[in-house]
Amino acid sequence: MTQRPKTLFEKIWDAHHVAQTAGGAHLIAIDRVFLHERTGASALKSLAASGRPVRDPARVFAVMDHIVDTRIGRGDDTLMPGGSAFITETRAAAQAAGITLFDVNDPDQGITHVISPELGIVLPGATLVAPDSHTCTQGALGAFAWGIGSSEAEHAMATGVLRLDRPKTMRVTFNGTLASAVTPKDMALHLLATYGAGGGAGHVVEFAGEAVTALDIEGRMTLCNMATEFSAMTAIIAPDAKTYAYLAGRRHAPASFDASYWSKLTTDDGATFDREIVIDAATIAPMVSWGTSPEHSMAVTGSVPKGPDRAHAYIGLEAGQTLLGTPIDAAFIGSCTNARLSDLRRAADLLRGRHIAPTMRKALVVPGSSAVKRAAEAEGLDKVFTAAGFEWRASGCSLCFYAGGESFPEGSRTISSTNRNFEGRQGPGIRTHIASPETVAASAIAGAIADPRELAR
Amino acid sequence: MTPFTSLNSVAVPLLRDNVDTDAIIPSREMKSTGRTGLADGLFAPWRYLDAVARVPDPAFPLNQPEAQGAQILLGGANFGCGSSREHAVWALAEYGIRCVIAESFAPIFRGNCIRNGILPVTLDRAAIDGLGWQKLVVDLTTQTVTADGKSHAFTIEEEPRQMLLEGLDAIALTLKSLPEIDAWTQADRARRPWIYAGKAA
Numbered sequence: 001m002t003q004r005p006k007t008l009f010e011k012i013w014d015a016h017h018v019a020q021t022a023g024g025a026h027l028i029a030i031d032r033v034f035l036h037e038r039t040g041a042s043a044l045k046s047l048a049a050s051g052r053p054v055r056d057p058a059r060v061f062a063v064m065d066h067i068v069d070t071r072i073g074r075g076d077d078t079l080m081p082g083g084s085a086f087i088t089e090t091r092a093a094a095q096a097a098g099i100t101l102f103d104v105n106d107p108d109q110g111i112t113h114v115i116s117p118e119l120g121i122v123l124p125g126a127t128l129v130a131p132d133s134h135t136c137t138q139g140a141l142g143a144f145a146w147g148i149g150s151s152e153a154e155h156a157m158a159t160g161v162l163r164l165d166r167p168k169t170m171r172v173t174f175n176g177t178l179a180s181a182v183t184p185k186d187m188a189l190h191l192l193a194t195y196g197a198g199g200g201a202g203h204v205v206e207f208a209g210e211a212v213t214a215l216d217i218e219g220r221m222t223l224c225n226m227a228t229e230f231s232a233m234t235a236i237i238a239p240d241a242k243t244y245a246y247l248a249g250r251r252h253a254p255a256s257f258d259a260s261y262w263s264k265l266t267t268d269d270g271a272t273f274d275r276e277i278v279i280d281a282a283t284i285a286p287m288v289s290w291g292t293s294p295e296h297s298m299a300v301t302g303s304v305p306k307g308p309d310r311a312h313a314y315i316g317l318e319a320g321q322t323l324l325g326t327p328i329d330a331a332f333i334g335s336c337t338n339a340r341l342s343d344l345r346r347a348a349d350l351l352r353g354r355h356i357a358p359t360m361r362k363a364l365v366v367p368g369s370s371a372v373k374r375a376a377e378a379e380g381l382d383k384v385f386t387a388a389g390f391e392w393r394a395s396g397c398s399l400c401f402y403a404g405g406e407s408f409p410e411g412s413r414t415i416s417s418t419n420r421n422f423e424g425r426q427g428p429g430i431r432t433h434i435a436s437p438e439t440v441a442a443s444a445i446a447g448a449i450a451d452p453r454e455l456a457r
Numbered sequence: 458m459t460p461f462t463s464l465n466s467v468a469v470p471l472l473r474d475n476v477d478t479d480a481i482i483p484s485r486e487m488k489s490t491g492r493t494g495l496a497d498g499l500f501a502p503w504r505y506l507d508a509v510a511r512v513p514d515p516a517f518p519l520n521q522p523e524a525q526g527a528q529i530l531l532g533g534a535n536f537g538c539g540s541s542r543e544h545a546v547w548a549l550a551e552y553g554i555r556c557v558i559a560e561s562f563a564p565i566f567r568g569n570c571i572r573n574g575i576l577p578v579t580l581d582r583a584a585i586d587g588l589g590w591q592k593l594v595v596d597l598t599t600q601t602v603t604a605d606g607k608s609h610a611f612t613i614e615e616e617p618r619q620m621l622l623e624g625l626d627a628i629a630l631t632l633k634s635l636p637e638i639d640a641w642t643q644a645d646r647a648r649r650p651w652i653y654a655g656k657a658a
């Protein structure tokens with residue numbers, strides 16, 4: 001008897017289904033839990049206080065990425081007042097629980113969603129949760145990986161499962177080919193601008209289509225990263241030869257990917273989704289956000305649309321204005337969206353032999369992981385960035401968000417390769433425009449929002 | 458967790474779309490790894506004219522005299538989007554909010570509400586628009602929001618409903634299924650040994 005065609009998500013769900021509860025929820029087995037010092041210590045401390053042990057410490061990992069200082073030569077001290085307590089308490093709690101910890105100066109340290117794939121901790125067909133909304137990034141490897149709260153993290157560690165209601169499914173198909181200088185970041189912003197920040201609510205989104213399979217693994221992570229901005233539960237991309245080649249030899253990955261199991265991790269022909277969206281990739285232009293929600297995004301060459309008054313007032317741009325040429329004060333290349341080696345290479349290509357505008361008050365590059373930092377330095381990318389006027393930092397979340405310590409100069413308009421342009425996200429009153437690393441680099445050179453295609457050689 | 462059966466309170470309208478968790482509790486207000494001491498920082502960027510000196514903005518809904526002691530907050534679409542920080546919910550709870558009524562919720566925030574005894578109610582915008590500053594009765598047993606004799610029905614999945622009604626600890630509940638979880642895990646070890654291999658040699 002042939003089986004009903006299933007989506008990739010359904011296959012992973014079924015393979016992790018332990019039981020159904022009396023209340024109708026499902027107990028879904030959790031293969032990996034990843035914690036960071038911002039929300040992890042409270043989960044570990046609360047678990048310890050309840051007297052419950054971590055069920056399988058070998059499958060729980062923690063890293064210092066959020067609060068940790070990114071200035072070179074760092075220790076446990078941070079610029080955030082009281083920040084070092086997050087580091088020391090996470091360290092103590094992780095050691096007490098017997099989980100694997102990537103500490104401040106561990107060679108494997110980095111942003112959770114960068115190091116988990118890098119180390120082969122997230123795997124195709126596996127489930128992974130972390131008390132961090134951008135855990136959806138890791139769906140790019142073909143895993144069912146999603147962000148949860150601290151209480152849920154505690155639940156997963158104590159029991160090995162989570163109680164879930166079955167999410168709905170959506171497929172977003174990008175047909176065709178991206179134009180040159182258009183990146184996965186632009187795909188994500190295009191999706192958000194077209195379908196809204198609530199467009200994916202309650203769904204697991206599978207990204208598919210030629211333009212998605214054409215992406216390398218790092219690009220797929222950028223695309224999946226912003227599924228949470230789409231209000232989706234998470235995103236997933238079917239693993240393929242590129243995925244297995246990427247994972248081969250990574251420290252925590254299996255020694256071999258035996259075809260009979262791994263080849264089944266795809267959406268069957270004829271499987272149905274609760275919702276389908278189809279986008280012609282060729283129509284996507286380099287995108288920049290203009291307002292205070294990621295859905296407030298537009299083609300860099302367009303004019304600002306009408307949006308909520310609050311958003312226009314905060315960002316200081318009126319409907320009908322062009323974005324191109326809007327002066328900026330600061331630039332940031334970093335975050336779990338766009339701080340992998342390929343991102344840094346593409347930005348460096350535009351910056352090589354050039355310098356940021358003299359009006360720029362701050363510009364920094366923060367590699368997504370310590371491994372990315374070493375690899376970039378081995379290629380001399382750090383020299384390209386510093387010669388162009390960027391600061392070169394140690395890995396971490398850094399100014400992707402403002403924790404009360406370091407910020408951008410007061411009143412700055414910033415262009416940033418991050419994922420959130422909320423009011424105050426990068427500091428009180430800071431106006432954030434999110435864009436690809438290429439667009440950030442081109443804009444830093446111009447001292448104003450610029451089209452990266454003008455610089456591409 | 459405090460059980461939630463019904464609630465009688467004025468509803469404070471914060472009718473903006475995409476209210477994010479950075480606005481509910483900014484990162485700089487999360488000063489310790491604990492779950493308390495957060496109420497003062499709730500909505501700090503909007504509630505205070507000067508967040509450092511804590512000068513209240515009289516125009517912000519929670520600062521209005523009628524909002525004193527309110528336990529219900531009204532929101533727009535995609536309420537609680539952004540960072541997964543459960544601190545947003547801990548701050549609301551510590552401030553005294555027991556119910557958020559919105560057009561839609563971001564999924565992680567909604568889950569966090571249920572785990573902390575806050576009832577997330579989804580109603581359409583037209584209904585919500587009529588509830589601002591009204592005295593409401595929110596009843597989870599009948600799944601209704603009533604204002605001035607007029608009732609709006611809402612839906613919630615059975616499991617979260619039971620957990621809220623009874624104030625259940627999800628972990629304790631799940632641990633009752635430990636034999637099933639153990640059996641499943643043992644079988645899975647044979648199916649997918651690489652998941653359990655730990656650090657490969």
Ligand code: SF4
Pocket residue numbers: 066111112132134334335336337396397400401418419
């Ligand atoms: S880089 Fe930014 S978005 Fe990513 S995990 Fe860190 S703080 Fe969150």
